[in-house]
Amino acid sequence: MSERLPMSLFFCLFFLSLSAFAGAEAPRQDEVLEQVEAPPGGDFVLDSVNGPLDTRQLRGKSIFLYFGYTRCPDVCPTSLSFLTQALSELSDEELQKTVSIFVSVDPQHDTVESLADYVEYFHPNLIGVTGTEEAVAKVAKQYGAQYYEVELEGSAFGYAVNHSAATYLIAPDGELRFIFPHETPPEVLLQAVRHLNAGN
Template sequence: MDVPFCILSITTRLYTKCPDVCPTSLSLATQALNELSDEELKSLTSIFVSVDPQRDTVEQLKEYVEYFHESFIGVTGSEEKLAEVAKMYGAQYYEVELEGSAFGYSVNHSAATYLIAPDGQLRFIFPHETPPQVMLEGIRYLMAGN
């Protein structure tokens, strides 16, 4: 993709069955992106990576993330690729068995949003529940060429 900046949320090291962290992260990112102009929004790609490829299809991810913002892109991959991306950015995730649950298991995962420059370099890590204004400031800081 030929875009200046990319938000990659590895909180999102998302999964669509996540009851709390993922929807909160997506909601906060949505609030930040809603403050961007159309031009600014065009120069940003927001990618959310599912760490539950057994249950999350590309179609499910598309519907899930677009519920929050039409520009969001949901992706997943093989266990090997997910582990590789997680390692690149210091993210962690693992399955936890849920006895007696219809879901069977949950996924514990890092809860941060990562702002990545076009060269793939991690520029900012926003901890879970970072206020949207702080995310917006980081995005605009990089868009200004810093």
């Protein structure tokens, strides 16, 4: 990315900050961490059930990117449901130009098999990926995604992962163009990906 922040990214970050402030009083099992800086983004390689996924091989496609984990009780299902609604409005031709990636921030518990089963419930366009703790942390840092594990007394799982819940949209040329806050309406996601795909 260039040093000059794209206007689309600026406004998405602005609304992300407002959203985090407005939702500060709403307690969740998983705390949604705030993201306030524009990350550089960039290519990465992580593992899927079908083998390594290298974003450099996805040039020419718009990429939705989300960081979460399969045992997330409410934040991830909400975000992925909104993304699914947007993807469901795309035509087959538009879907061929779009890829959606779910990166697990719980690599100790999420396997490529469990991720494949998880994303299947939402949309066929979604690909679940993970890697070593170091590999996941590196990708998260590239996108400014934050996460950390917390113990939960009385929980069947015994833990939760507090994490940022932004949905990223990467342009077909590999540049990070949009960062959408948690619970961004599906219509906004749809309009943004159509805008990027129209120029491709």
